[in-house]
Structure formats: C-alpha cells, structure tokens
Amino acid sequence: MDVVSPEVNSLLPDEIMDTEAMGDLPHSQPDGTTVQSEPSDDTPVPMETDTPMASENLSLCSNAISTDHIQALATSMASGSTLSISSGSQLPISISSTPASLLNLKPAMAPSIATTKTTDSLTGTSISTSGLQKLTAPFTISAANHQIILNKVASEAAKSAGTGPQVIKQEGQKLLVTAIGKSGQPIVLQLPHTCNKPGISQTLGDPKSQAPQFKVVTIGGRSELKPVMGSVGNHLTTLQAQQLKTVQIAKKNPTSSAAPIKFIITKTVNSKGLSPQTSVTPVIAGRVLTQNSPGMPQRTITLSEPHNTNIHSITGKKIAISPLKSPSKVTVVSVASPNSNASQKSVSLPVNVALGQQILTVQQSTSASPVKMATCQNTTQNIKSVQSVAVGGVGSQFKTIIPLSTQPNVQQIQVPGSRFHYVRLVTATTTSSTGQPSGPSTSSIQTAKPMVVSTGAVRMSVPIVPAQTIKQMAQKPLTSATVVTTTQTQQRLIMPATPLPQIQPNFTNLPPGTVLAPAPGGGNMGYAVVPAQYVTQLQQTPFVTLASSSGYPASTGIQTQARLPLNGLSTAESTSRPRKPCNCTKSQCLKLYCDCFANGEFCNNCNCNNCFNNLEHETERLKAIKTCLDRNPEAFKPKIGKGKEGESDRRHSKGCNCKRSGCLKNYCECYEAKIMCSSICKCIGCKNFEESPERKTLMHLADAAEVRVQQQTAAKTKLSSQISDLLMRTTPVMSSGSGRLPFTFVTKEVLEATCECLLEQAKKAEQNHQPQVEAERMILEEFGHCLMRIISSAGKAKVDCASINC
DNA sequence: GAGTTTGAAACT
DNA sequence: CAGTTTCAAACTC
Known part of the structure; x- marks a missing residue:
C-alpha cells in the first residue's frame, strides 16, 4: 500500500527516474505557456543499456513493461499553472495552460517516433508530445472549461454540450479530466461511476470493482497529470494488464487552505502472468490516511501509476546517468x-x-516559481x-x-x-x-x-x-x-x-x-x-x-x-x-x-x-x-555477470585476451574471478576450461593450499589460545601454591638474603685481596648457588603442598 | 623488495 | 577496429 502525504506530493521534485529505463529527458519550457516533453538535447546522458531505450521513449519506465503501463496523474493548479500529462511509459506530455485556453492534444496515432506540437490559436499555449506511441486516442484538454478530455468523441460531445464534465467511456468506464482554473479547483481525471462534478476532486470508486482504470491525482497548487495512456481504438489495454495499487493520502488543500484533499495513488502493479490484453485487473486498494480536519470536506485525489514505470520528467531538466x-x-x-x-511550473509527481x-x-526548495511559492506557503x-x-x-x-x-x-x-x-x-x-x-x-x-x-x-x-x-x-x-x-x-x-x-x-x-x-x-x-x-x-x-x-x-x-x-x-x-x-x-x-x-x-x-x-x-x-x-558506458558495470541462458551462471562480460598465461594465472580476469573462460574470450592457449587437466591440477593445488592455510590458521589460533592460557596460569597471583613457579618464590626477603650472600662474597674477595676478575667470579658463583637454592626450595614447596593436598 | 611478466586500459 | 603504449597487478627471484 502506498501512502504519500499530500504536502509531499505538492513538493515532490519533478520526478525520480529509473535510469535503467530512462530515455531522453524531457524539458519544460520556462515561459509557463509552452511546455514540451521533447527529449533533452543538451544533456546526452549515458544510460545503462541493459534494455536499450528507443529514442522516442521519454518515459522512465522499464522497457520490459513499458507498454503495459498506464499512469495518470493530475495535479490541481492555480491560475496559469501547468498541467503535465505523461503517458505511462511512452509519452510524457506537459501542458501549460492559461485560463480560458483550450488545448487540443492530439498525440500521434502511429507507434512510430513522433513529436507532436499543438499550439492553441487563442492563447498560444502549446502542447508538445514526443514519441507518442501508446496514447493513440486523441483527447482534448480544455483549460477554458477546466477540463481535459481524453477522448475525442467525448470531447466533441462535450463541446456540443457546452460546459460540464468531459467523460470518456472506456468499456464501461468514464474518464473525466477536469482542469483547474482560476477558481483553484483541481483537475480531475476520474474514472466513472462516481459523481463527476467539475472542479471537485472526488474519491474514486472501489478500485477493485473496476478493472482497467484511469486515476487522477489532484494536488493543490500545482498541476500535474501523470502519464495518460490510451491504446489504439481507445482501449486501455495496457492498463488492463496491470494491477492497480491505490494509495490514498490526505492533504489540506493548499489553494483553499481549508478543505483537505484526500489523495489516492493508484499504482499499477505489473503482473508478469498477465498479458497486455488481459482484462483482469486486480486492484490493491489503498488505505486512506488523512489529515483532514474534523468537519472539513474531503477531496480525493487518485494517482494511477504503473508499478514498474519510472517517473517521467515532464518538465524541467532531468539528467540521467x-x-x-x-x-x-x-x-x-x-x-x-x-x-x-x-517560470518553470510544471511538475511531475515522482510516484514512481x-x-x-x-x-x-528529497524535496528541494523552489521559491522561484510563483505557483510553487503559493503552494509552499500554504503548505507551510x-x-x-x-x-x-x-x-x-x-x-x-x-x-x-x-x-x-x-x-x-x-x-x-x-x-x-x-x-x-x-x-x-x-x-x-x-x-x-x-x-x-x-x-x-x-x-x-x-x-x-x-x-x-x-x-x-x-x-x-x-x-x-x-x-x-x-x-x-x-x-x-x-x-x-x-x-x-x-x-x-x-x-x-x-x-x-x-x-x-x-x-x-x-x-x-x-x-x-x-x-x-x-x-x-x-x-x-x-x-x-x-x-x-x-x-x-x-x-x-x-x-x-x-x-x-x-x-x-x-x-x-x-x-x-x-x-x-x-x-x-x-x-x-x-x-x-x-x-x-x-x-x-x-x-x-x-x-x-x-x-x-x-x-x-x-x-x-x-x-x-x-x-x-x-x-x-x-x-x-x-x-x-x-x-x-564516455569511452565505455558499461565501464563500471561488473565484469562478471550472468551469462546467457544455458550457460554457466557467471562469466566475464567481455572475455579475456590472455596470450601467455594460459588463463591460469591471476593475470586472467576470468581465472581471477574463478570462472571458466567462455566463448567470448579471445585468449590464446587457454587452459581455463572445464576439462583442462592443468586447470584441475591448479584447482587441486589451490584447494590444498587453502586447506593448509586453514590449518595453519587454526593452529595459530590454538597456539595463541594456549599461550594465553599459559600466561594466565603463570600469573604470580595464584590461589594455589601448587602451580607456582620458582620465580614466584623470589620474595623480598629472599632477594635481600641473596644480596647479602653476594655482598659477603665480595667482602671475602676484598679481604683476600683477590683480583677483580676473581671477585666477580665468586659473586657470580654465589648468585648461582642462590638461584639453585631458590629453585630447590620452590620444588620442595610444590612437593610439600602436593603431599599436603593429598 | 626489486625486477619481470602480464594483460587490461588507454591511446593513436 | 587494430596496433601501440601505459599502467598496475601478478608474479618471480
């Protein structure tokens, strides 16, 4: 279950991207009227190329499931704020609208690389889409009516009907997108069976009861529409293949500062077992944690997010490495x-x-944006x-x-x-x-x-x-x-x-x-x-x-x-x-x-x-x-990775180029990694293969050496332990005299007596006028006798003690 | 520890 | 891409 605080949502950075699946990064225009989702052209970013991205893919979604995602996010905004629409994994669309502007968003129909830019004739507001593949269903965004219509037919119907919610029917479901206007009302991109009053965000129905769904998040103070995807024929097939995870978040409405808004983030969960056309769409209902003040009306905002989809950079620069x-x-x-x-206002919610x-x-301060300023203030x-x-x-x-x-x-x-x-x-x-x-x-x-x-x-x-x-x-x-x-x-x-x-x-x-x-x-x-x-x-x-x-x-x-x-x-x-x-x-x-x-x-x-x-x-x-x-995008990738299916678990990504070592020395990166050389190696005279007798011999030797090392280590450990024990046992302060060594008997008295004996010998030598050498000899001999007596006494004491103990 | 060998990385 | 140079680790004495 996902729970995201609304204030966090309102302050979230444009997005957090999964660089694995990130392609070119869209930029938003700073003028506030034109937001393009075109790939960034000034920051070519090295990408991890495990799953090469199509150049037209602007999403951050993982390629593996990029086509299975539908992500919709709408953020309410104040007047002049920007609405961003980003298709689940293919098309981030940013729309910067001004009041009374009518935006027609007509994404490319063909799954080819395409960049579509629609400029509103009245306001000059333009919407640019790039690389639209999934969003083949034309839709209209009507800022004048504070509505976004993701259905051409519905849009036309709405136009003919004048004002009112724009509804898209998708196999029994309605998709309502209501843009926010000066009134500060949020944009609602809503699924059906709930009431669809424009300008009011509503809690969607039980997501479990709905299969494929679009869910929209309205965030006060800012506007954002997460990827809105459609498939050919206006079928939300990509969404059908996914589970939905709903997160509902409470938030006070920063625009009104009175009515708390309840956020619901619906996250699509990739289900490997489901094909993209699978109609079953289990939904994980989110738990709602609100901060609503008692008595305050609640507004519900729902985010629909592809589970494995990365955040899109709808606006602003995003650089992925x-x-x-x-x-x-x-x-x-x-x-x-x-x-x-x-003036950069469009924000993508990192629900990824x-x-x-x-x-x-990590949300960062963005006081430069007027819209965000207001939002932040309210939030504060x-x-x-x-x-x-x-x-x-x-x-x-x-x-x-x-x-x-x-x-x-x-x-x-x-x-x-x-x-x-x-x-x-x-x-x-x-x-x-x-x-x-x-x-x-x-x-x-x-x-x-x-x-x-x-x-x-x-x-x-x-x-x-x-x-x-x-x-x-x-x-x-x-x-x-x-x-x-x-x-x-x-x-x-x-x-x-x-x-x-x-x-x-x-x-x-x-x-x-x-x-x-x-x-x-x-x-x-x-x-x-x-x-x-x-x-x-x-x-x-x-x-x-x-x-x-x-x-x-x-x-x-x-x-x-x-x-x-x-x-x-x-x-x-x-x-x-x-x-x-x-x-x-x-x-x-x-x-x-x-x-x-x-x-x-x-x-x-x-x-x-x-x-x-x-x-x-x-x-x-x-x-x-x-x-x-730049030289090698995979330079920092591990060289030893999993090989292809059917091959050994680990192999060198590039293979070695050994010529003289036979790949049996640590010069060889394969051998060093303790793996066999593979077909991609360009080594000469390789002996690092499974049946190689040289390799087996080396392995045996290595094993034997390892065993020896272990034994030596164990022996050292044991020896250290024994030395420790010995030191402990030979400590002068022993409770039992049976373990005392001779030197422990060298007490002060014994020492004084010994010195007296040595002095006596010196006096004797002096009295006899013995040469110095002879005097030293006599003293040393006496010292030896003293030591012998001390040792003898110690041994005798041990025996006596032992006999006493017996 | 010094010198040599080796192969990856870097360079052209 | 191939050949050469540079580099540091592995290895030998």
Whole structure:
C-alpha cells in the first residue's frame, strides 16, 4: 500500500527516474505557456543499456513493461499553472495552460517516433508530445472549461454540450479530466461511476470493482497529470494488464487552505502472468490516511501509476546517468540546478516505484516559481508535520520522499574540504514504516536531528546540497517530510551536483548511476541520483557518526571508501571481503587501472600516490568517471555477470585476451574471478576450461593450499589460545601454591638474603685481596648457588603442598 | 623488495 | 577496429 502525504506530493521534485529505463529527458519550457516533453538535447546522458531505450521513449519506465503501463496523474493548479500529462511509459506530455485556453492534444496515432506540437490559436499555449506511441486516442484538454478530455468523441460531445464534465467511456468506464482554473479547483481525471462534478476532486470508486482504470491525482497548487495512456481504438489495454495499487493520502488543500484533499495513488502493479490484453485487473486498494480536519470536506485525489514505470520528467531538466548495476534503491538528494528559471511550473509527481527499487525523494526548495511559492506557503501554514510514509508496492515496494531542503527538518552535515552537506539516511530493512502524519520518528527531523528513516542496519550519509546553496535552501518554508522505508538492499543516492560548476553543463560526468533532476518549478535546486555505494564514503567521514553494520573499518580520513558490487559479487559479498589497497602512482586513481576507481570505490588506506579518488577531488573524479563512461558506458558495470541462458551462471562480460598465461594465472580476469573462460574470450592457449587437466591440477593445488592455510590458521589460533592460557596460569597471583613457579618464590626477603650472600662474597674477595676478575667470579658463583637454592626450595614447596593436598 | 611478466586500459 | 603504449597487478627471484 502506498501512502504519500499530500504536502509531499505538492513538493515532490519533478520526478525520480529509473535510469535503467530512462530515455531522453524531457524539458519544460520556462515561459509557463509552452511546455514540451521533447527529449533533452543538451544533456546526452549515458544510460545503462541493459534494455536499450528507443529514442522516442521519454518515459522512465522499464522497457520490459513499458507498454503495459498506464499512469495518470493530475495535479490541481492555480491560475496559469501547468498541467503535465505523461503517458505511462511512452509519452510524457506537459501542458501549460492559461485560463480560458483550450488545448487540443492530439498525440500521434502511429507507434512510430513522433513529436507532436499543438499550439492553441487563442492563447498560444502549446502542447508538445514526443514519441507518442501508446496514447493513440486523441483527447482534448480544455483549460477554458477546466477540463481535459481524453477522448475525442467525448470531447466533441462535450463541446456540443457546452460546459460540464468531459467523460470518456472506456468499456464501461468514464474518464473525466477536469482542469483547474482560476477558481483553484483541481483537475480531475476520474474514472466513472462516481459523481463527476467539475472542479471537485472526488474519491474514486472501489478500485477493485473496476478493472482497467484511469486515476487522477489532484494536488493543490500545482498541476500535474501523470502519464495518460490510451491504446489504439481507445482501449486501455495496457492498463488492463496491470494491477492497480491505490494509495490514498490526505492533504489540506493548499489553494483553499481549508478543505483537505484526500489523495489516492493508484499504482499499477505489473503482473508478469498477465498479458497486455488481459482484462483482469486486480486492484490493491489503498488505505486512506488523512489529515483532514474534523468537519472539513474531503477531496480525493487518485494517482494511477504503473508499478514498474519510472517517473517521467515532464518538465524541467532531468539528467540521467546510467546506473552501474541497477540499484534497487534510489536515494535522492537535492542539488542545485544551474537553471533557476522562475517560470518553470510544471511538475511531475515522482510516484514512481519501479519494480525492485526504492525511491527516496528529497524535496528541494523552489521559491522561484510563483505557483510553487503559493503552494509552499500554504503548505507551510497548514502542514508542518513530517511524515513517515510507507509506499508499499507489491510486497517490498516503497517510495521514500524526504524533503531535505527544509532546514528545521534535516540535519545538515558539513564535511570539511567538501562542498557538500550531508544528511543522514538509513536503509530500512523492514517494511515497518507507517503513514503516521507525525510521530516520534519524524519529530527528530523537525528538531534538526539526523534524518533517520528507520533503524535499519545501514546508515548512510548523503550530501544533500552544496554548502553554497544553503541560503537558497533557507528560503524555503517547507517543513514537511515523508519518509518511506524499504526492504531493498541496494540504493542510489542523490548527490549534489552544483559544487561542480565546471562540469555541470554536462551532468554525465557524475558517478555512474547518477540521475539528476531539476527542482520542481525551475528552482535552482535539482537532484542527482547516484548509486548509494558511492555515498558510503560519506558515512565514514569523521563528521558523520554512523551505526553501520556493514563492517567497514573505521576510517579517520576523508579518503574513505565506497563500494559498488565487485565483479560478480554482491555488495554484501564485496563488503565482507577486504579490498586490496591499490598502488597506483601515475593514474591518480582516476582510471580504470585503479581497482578502487574501477569498482566505484574511493581509495581508502591505499598505497597510491597523488590520489584523486577521494572526496577532496570530487570534481576531477567525476570528470574521470564521465570520461570512462564516455569511452565505455558499461565501464563500471561488473565484469562478471550472468551469462546467457544455458550457460554457466557467471562469466566475464567481455572475455579475456590472455596470450601467455594460459588463463591460469591471476593475470586472467576470468581465472581471477574463478570462472571458466567462455566463448567470448579471445585468449590464446587457454587452459581455463572445464576439462583442462592443468586447470584441475591448479584447482587441486589451490584447494590444498587453502586447506593448509586453514590449518595453519587454526593452529595459530590454538597456539595463541594456549599461550594465553599459559600466561594466565603463570600469573604470580595464584590461589594455589601448587602451580607456582620458582620465580614466584623470589620474595623480598629472599632477594635481600641473596644480596647479602653476594655482598659477603665480595667482602671475602676484598679481604683476600683477590683480583677483580676473581671477585666477580665468586659473586657470580654465589648468585648461582642462590638461584639453585631458590629453585630447590620452590620444588620442595610444590612437593610439600602436593603431599599436603593429598 | 626489486625486477619481470602480464594483460587490461588507454591511446593513436 | 587494430596496433601501440601505459599502467598496475601478478608474479618471480
């Protein structure tokens, strides 16, 4: 079940994207009248290419199910605000409308790459769509009537009928889209059987009773329509193939500041077992958690979200950098965005919870947008609570939304030498988060304590904003936060990008797996998503107290280590294995020669010289990462991965090129990874295959050596234990005299007596005028006699004691 | 520990 | 894409 606080929704960044499925990122025009969803052309972003994206695909959805998603989200907006419509996985559409404007959105009918731009003749408002494939059903958005019609026929009918709700019938279901106007009424994209009064958001009917559904979210103060998809023939077949998950959230209406709004996020859940044409659409009804004031009328907003669909960037710049290993969790930290255009209004609600991924969203201040300003103000006045919200997907799907820019809510940590501020995050290990509007877990955030999402095993410190942007952040009155826990183990964190002005124009030089997203409303704060492993370095900084259970050695310096999954090994595995320190001398640890760098780690306790692989040289490091990614987009991917079906579980992604080692030495990456060479290897004289006798011999030897090592280790352990025991038993303070050794009998008295004996011998020698040498001899002999007597007495005492005990 | 070998990465 | 150079790890002595 997904629960997202409305204030969070209203403050959500444009989106959080799954970079795996993210294609080109749409940009929104800052003029507020024209919003285009065309792919960004200024920020070519290296993408993870596991599932290559079509160039026309603007969605962030995973390709695997991108065609099966329908996502609809509508956000109410004030006058002149922007309405964004984004098709589930194919077409993010942003509409910036002005009052009384009529927008006709006619997406491309053919599934080919297409860009459609419709400009309203009266207002000049234009709608641009790009790459529309799924949304083949023409629909009309009528801002004049505060309505959006997703059905050509219905639109025409509506026009003929004058005003009134625009309804689309979809196999028995109605789809009503009502845009908001000056009245501040929300946009309602609604499914049928409930009353359809324009300008009033309503709770949709029981989603379980409806099969394919469109659900719309109305968010006060801002307008957003999440992907609205249709299929050929105006059939919502893609939605039919999905389950719906509903999340209902309560929110006070920021526009009216009186009537709370109930949000319902309907999340489609991918069902592998269902074909896209499957009509059965189980719905997971969401639980409603409201903050409604007693007596206040409620408004219901419903989000329809493809479960495995990524957030679309409807407006604003979004830069996605390919994730290394498709981390399943994403942590978003606001970053400054170079674009501080104030008129950027269109906002995409990051309702995305990709399959197997966790999204952690950090809301950033965007005071530049007039619309958002109003929204934020209202939100500040009405809602100050911090929410810990569990946005459960199927089983362990969660979304985390954390506004980091709120100063009272987040403890910012400044690392000396770093331009980042950090906030503590915690990787949740359970799904225990609840949708409490406020509670103990959130109070700490409000009191500027470390933002601890949960008491998970791993705590992470995430840079949230560059130090120079603190003032900007302070301008934001946001005081709410939503935190969601997750069961996922891998994370992506969002790191600040602004500290790197020289590379900021091209964000692709951020760590692999990084996703940058602009701040909602065009503020100068954006978001960058990077693999969480990169940020583990931060948790080891001396200024961040961590309770990490990852087993990282304590580090006292900035040059600590972050980890990415090593070749073929999971993060946990790599964590448990101590990494060898590098010895780089010429590469500055910024080339793939350096194992630390190649593994996405910071150098830590290495022997390298002139190392730049640390936070202090983040700029150079990011440049180097970009260079590597430019050269090879998969440079930071694990080299050892799963082979094709039918092949062995693990194999080298590129294969080795050994010539002289026979692939039986650690020079060979295959052999080093303890895997067999495969058909893609280009090695010469390979002996690293299953039947190779040399390999078997080596394996036996290796096994024997390992056994020896284990035995030696065990022997050492045993010996140490024995020595310990011996030391314990030979302690002078023994309770029993039976175990006392001779030296324990050298008491003060014995010592004095011995000295007297030695002095007596010296006197004798002196009286006899013995030479010095003879005197020394006599003294030494007497000393020997004394020792003998002491030993003899000790032995006798042991015997006596033993006899007494008997 | 110094020197050599090796192959991936980087470069041309 | 192929050949060469650079680099750091693996290896040998």
